[in-house]
Amino acid sequence: MIRRLFERLEIDYEQWRALSRTSLKLDFRVGGMRGVLGQQNQERPSGQLIGVVIFYVFTGIFLAGFALMNKNVFLTSTVLSAYIMFMIGSIVLIEYNSVVLSPDDFEILGYRPISSRTFFVARLTNVFFYVGVMAAAMAILPIGAYFFTLGFRPLLGLAALAAFFTAAFSVTLFMIVLYAAMLAYVHPNRLRRVLSYLQLLTSFVIFGSYALIPRIMGNDALTARLVPEEKPWLLLFPPAWYASYLRLATGDIQVTAWVPALVSLVLVGLLLVYAVRNLSLDYSRRLGALRARSEEIAASRESLRSRSIGFLFRSGEPRAVALLIRSQFRYDQKFRLSILGILPLTVFYLIMALSSGPIPDPFVAGLKGFGDSMLVYLAVVLFPLMLQTNLKNSDYYQASWIFFASPMHRDRLVLAAKNFVVMYFLVPYLLMIGILFGYFYAALWHAGVQLLVLAMVAHIVLQIAVFISPEVPFSRPIKKGERSARMILIMMIMPILTLGFLSVVFLLVYPRPILTAGLLLFLVLLTFLIERLLRVRIQRRLGALQYRG
């Protein structure tokens, strides 16, 4: 049946199967992974994916509980669809859009007799495989819960299955179509810039909607005290379209139930037809043009001598690392998109925090208003950490031989990457919020102390991250799913730890000047201690920090 469908769509079934099988084989075989605390592991073909799946299944326990406790299945499934769409959207944003965009293996496959359409569909299949696995992991327990939410109702469970998978595939397809359309319609000379803007925009939309949803729906709605389906505006919200499947399964066949469901299906169908019929036609040629354009840019690159990269990175290992990070950002599409997928979050968090009113001075207000302004504090810790994790992997990891074959100190290389993040991301962000603190806080010294505490906490978090897994920059191969899994983990765990720590500081430490001074001293000492321990650890781990090319 698939073969016949493919024939009708002029997709070569044999080639598609061979390409899809091979790409999965390759993904699962990227070796040399390191586990927690950096021990060298034997190659674990599917270890990373299994870890991610377990994590998502675990989070599914809470979602299933939410679905079981609230009898308003439309509301709960809207929230769950939104969650799944956000998670899948972020995963595609952070790494899977590059599967379609990156001309990685064009040099291997570009001269084979593969039609553009077959090539495109094979790549789409690869993305859909991972999206399917992750959506299944996230949704399996909530789907199970819907079988029993209103007594044993198998139809409701099946509707939940259809809703969550369609939601996951819709958001994936929408994003892929968006990026592939850029590839198809934008001239290669402008493509890199346009893709960067698109990445920023998508990042705003995805992370923005994640932060906006609870505000729009209101906290009461999340506990089902309101009945939002009575509000017509909710039907403008795409997750509600998929949730309408569950309304239909409960026997509600009003226009407000079947029209949104139909819209969601028509949308998926249109996107799929547009992608396969239109976008795929010129796909290979465009990838080739993108590759040629990258070569052009690389050929016209400026002299290294003319680059100014700051006084801390003038010579030795820090200069090497700074030059490498800058060059990766300029020429490595995947790295560039991953960074551009994160940066808008910083601005977004600031806007969100400010939209609730002035940032309260914790020395005066304690924990009052902490909930509204916490995003500002979270961003200080979250984003440098996200950026730091992106500096480990690259498709060009084999080029890192230069670090291993030259008389460089590997500990300095590892620390230079951390310091680069501090200098170019953490410090500018702190300066930006420093101005805000200075404006809103009751006293300037309050702002100064708060900035110092935040800076040191964020730096310590970075130090701990490097301590756990020290790596020479860009020396590990990219493994699909790893980057987004790390990001999601960071986004889930760090807020709890950071906000927990800060609330203790705001409540117990800031009211007492002596304790505040003690905290600053403690943080300074801790910073130096960890830095020292970090050097010792890296020295000990030098043997394990080996070339993986």
Place this chain on the structure above:
Amino acid sequence: MIETRGLTRFFGAKMALSDLDLDIRPGEIFGFLGPNGAGKSTTVKILTGLLEPTRGTARVAGFDVTSQPIEVKKRFGYVPENGALYENLSPAEYLDLVACLHHIPPQVAATRIDDLLGLFHLIENRSQRMTEFSKGMKQKVALSAALITKPEVLFLDEPLNGLDANAAMLVKALLKQMAAQGKTVFFCSHILDVVERVCTRIAIINEGRKIVEGTPQEIINSAGASTLEEAFGQLTGVRDAAESTAEFLAALDKA
């Protein structure tokens, strides 16, 4: 078999290839020479469909590379300069993938894979991942992948890279026999003595322009040289190597 007319390629404002005209007949081993950055790889990439020409036309095996790329790609084998392979596959898996992409029936593919791996002494490594392979072993797999489809035309960009002396001899003999069977071989290499011995005709390009074309002996005679290497140096305007290196070393000592 290979025909180009006014083939030109620009990278931005930089001209990589200019008005290249070639006529290569079946049964020829055509040497395509030039200094680094002369436009050899750009030409091969255009002929294999990896790059589009800015202007001009190219036909391979009777088909236009721009308007009929799939038909062209069915008919040639290619060993790229960088020998790009999926190194996380074994040679058998990689060759099987290539066979699938060319619609070679599984039984036929299996026989050809065994034959090729046997020819290049890789039978014992057939299930080993290529990440563990030496450069020469990878090159043998790249050559096998080019040959498994029984191509009418072979594009070889530095095919002897990393090969040991025995394998290099084997490849040279293979090319001559394939040419004798009427196949066309487009051979880019910097190993000029090999080119001189193997190729029936040669073109030299420099800064994107073809500067000379003929049999190895014609080119040597036209340059008034005694070897192809000497003729190449004269034609591409390279200064005396000993003089240049002496100047460089002196500059290095001063710095």
